[in-house]
Amino acid sequence: MAEARKILTLNAISARGLARLPEHYVVGGDLADPDAILVRSANMHEMEIPTSVCAIGRAGAGTNNIPVKKMSERGLPVFNAPGANANAVKELVIAGMLMGARNLVPALKFVESLDGTDEAMHKATEAGKKQFAGMELPGRTLGVIGLGAIGSHIAEAAIRLGMNVVGYDPAITVDAAWRLPSQVKRAENVDDVLRTADFVTLHVPLLDATRNLINAQRLSLMRSGAVLLNFAREGVVDNAAVIEALDAGKLHAYICDFPANALKGHPKVVALPHLGASTEEAEENCAVMVAEQLTDYLENGNILNSVNFPSVAMPRESAFRLAIANANVPNMVGQISSVLAAAGLNIHNMVNKSKGDMAYTLVDVDSAVAGSVIAQLNAIGGVLGVRYLPA
Ligand SMILES: NC(=O)C1=CN([C@@H]2O[C@H](COP(=O)(O)OP(=O)(O)OC[C@H]3O[C@@H](n4cnc5c(N)ncnc54)[C@H](O)[C@@H]3O)[C@@H](O)[C@H]2O)C=CC1
Numbered sequence: 001m002a003e004a005r006k007i008l009t010l011n012a013i014s015a016r017g018l019a020r021l022p023e024h025y026v027v028g029g030d031l032a033d034p035d036a037i038l039v040r041s042a043n044m045h046e047m048e049i050p051t052s053v054c055a056i057g058r059a060g061a062g063t064n065n066i067p068v069k070k071m072s073e074r075g076l077p078v079f080n081a082p083g084a085n086a087n088a089v090k091e092l093v094i095a096g097m098l099m100g101a102r103n104l105v106p107a108l109k110f111v112e113s114l115d116g117t118d119e120a121m122h123k124a125t126e127a128g129k130k131q132f133a134g135m136e137l138p139g140r141t142l143g144v145i146g147l148g149a150i151g152s153h154i155a156e157a158a159i160r161l162g163m164n165v166v167g168y169d170p171a172i173t174v175d176a177a178w179r180l181p182s183q184v185k186r187a188e189n190v191d192d193v194l195r196t197a198d199f200v201t202l203h204v205p206l207l208d209a210t211r212n213l214i215n216a217q218r219l220s221l222m223r224s225g226a227v228l229l230n231f232a233r234e235g236v237v238d239n240a241a242v243i244e245a246l247d248a249g250k251l252h253a254y255i256c257d258f259p260a261n262a263l264k265g266h267p268k269v270v271a272l273p274h275l276g277a278s279t280e281e282a283e284e285n286c287a288v289m290v291a292e293q294l295t296d297y298l299e300n301g302n303i304l305n306s307v308n309f310p311s312v313a314m315p316r317e318s319a320f321r322l323a324i325a326n327a328n329v330p331n332m333v334g335q336i337s338s339v340l341a342a343a344g345l346n347i348h349n350m351v352n353k354s355k356g357d358m359a360y361t362l363v364d365v366d367s368a369v370a371g372s373v374i375a376q377l378n379a380i381g382g383v384l385g386v387r388y389l390p391a
Pocket residue numbers: 060061062063082083085086089145146147148149150151168169170171172173176203204205206209210231232233257274275276277278
């Protein structure tokens with residue numbers, strides 16, 4: 001039987017996803033020397049990641065909670081589940097737009113504050129409701145910043161709701177571009193989106209380039225009375241600047257998924273408890289996707305949907321496979337082949353791909369590989385990790 005790998009979970013992972021791991025795997029929140037880690041939003045930046053770990057699976061989209069660069073230096077892929085929770089986030093953003101457009105949260109708070117007889121309540125209701133009169137969505141403009149899995153779905157839904165949509169993404173993928181209805185207008189930059197939209201929704205990853213993307217200067221460009229929605233990450237928006245824009249009447253509402261002290265109690269803020277991906281369907285989709293990717297990596301060395309490694313897959317045609325993570329520098333394949341040739345190993349099949357600074361090589365050889373050969377491969381400058389995966 002194949003090795004009983006140990007999978008450490010740092011968050012609750014959908015049981016249907018865990019069921020996709022081979023039956024003999026051991027899964028738990030408290031395991032020594034795990035082979036891999038499954039995580040959702042737990043912050044791994046301060047964590048001592050054991051040397052036994054050879055892969056991390058993020059059951060979700062954002063990987064800013066994982067020290068990806070450090071993992072790359074260790075030759076260790078970080079997987080995520082692109083698109084698997086996009087519908088869940090899309091639906092919550094539509095709910096957020098409606099909350100902002102119809103002032104639903106202040107209206108509910110008003111209702112909670114009512115007391116007295118039913119007759120008194122009805123009277124207060126009819127007298128008070130005018131303060132919550134809102135606007136309708138058709139004909140309004142939605143600006144979408146980041147047209148990836150989530151942003152492109154939202155753009156499509158907003159068009160169906162009769163809205164005008166303007167979007168910006170400097171690196172849109174072919175898949176997302178195909179998904180966009182032809183009516184979506186392309187903006188040249190973030191500022192153009194902000195100037196033209198009644199609602200602005202953010203769907204970018206948190207990166208150095210997107211930190212405080214929405215700051216005081218950018219807020220000043222927005223239409224008066226606009227609604228800002230942030231279901232991306234807290235750090236993409238400067239909370240203090242948002243509060244100033246709300247107080248100045250520049251922004252009508254800020255609807256987000258990231259509670260913070262700076263926002264607490266503000267009457268024009270709706271802060272949800274990071275609920276974007278919290279549906280049964282999304283949790284299951286993400287966990288299934290990442291559990292399958294992790295298993296294929298652990299058993300066969302194949303890589304699909306890694307944020308730091310290229311996608312590499314090779315059908316098994318031999319029982320003796322080597323999976324080598326290496327820096328994307330010249331002559332790695334030559335040096336790897338030389339070590340194998342010197343050891344008398346015949347290469348049956350080989351594939352090498354790169355992504356940014358990282359490269360990855362899968363080699364099937366015709367006979368068993370000795371530990372000394374693996375040590376020689378590990379000793380090649382630029383090799384970051386070697387795994388021997390006999391079937
Ligand atoms: N609230 C929640 O529960 C959830 C939040 N998220 C957040 O949403 C983010 C986006 O998720 P997906 O759409 O699935 O990711 P994705 O990777 O499919 O899309 C992100 C898009 O942002 C674009 N982008 C990057 N920098 C940009 C910039 N400066 N300006 C405009 N566009 C830029 C990229 O080119 C890409 O197309 C995640 O990274 C995560 O932080 C994702 C899922 C759930």
